Amino acid sequence: MEQANATAGAPVHSMVTRRRCPECDGDNLEWGDSMRNTSGVVDGRLRMHDVACEFFLGCCDCSETVLVVAAGDVAAFLTAETYG
Numbered sequence: 001m002e003q004a005n006a007t008a009g010a011p012v013h014s015m016v017t018r019r020r021c022p023e024c025d026g027d028n029l030e031w032g033d034s035m036r037n038t039s040g041v042v043d044g045r046l047r048m049h050d051v052a053c054e055f056f057l058g059c060c061d062c063s064e065t066v067l068v069v070a071a072g073d074v075a076a077f078l079t080a081e082t083y084g
């Protein structure tokens with residue numbers, strides 16, 4: 001599964017409403033996590049503030065990246081869903 005080049009920022013409510021791939025209309029979707037270099041500093045010289053965690057929803061059939069959501073938005077969503 002390829003990682004998106006788009007920046008994180010998808011509306012967090014779309015995390016639960018996306019059920020199909022917009023490219024191939026498949027429903028074989030899977031969440032993954034990754035760290036993104038936000039500074040342009042070369043790998044190996046990065047500091048903690050140079051990277052950001054994000055989650056992405058990918059299509060297992062065609063490798064399309066369906067959504068990219070910042071980890072902070074996922075945490076806020078889970079808190080709201082769990083504790084109201």
Ligand SMILES: [Zn+2]
Nearest residue numbers: 021024059062
């Ligand atoms: Zn697809």
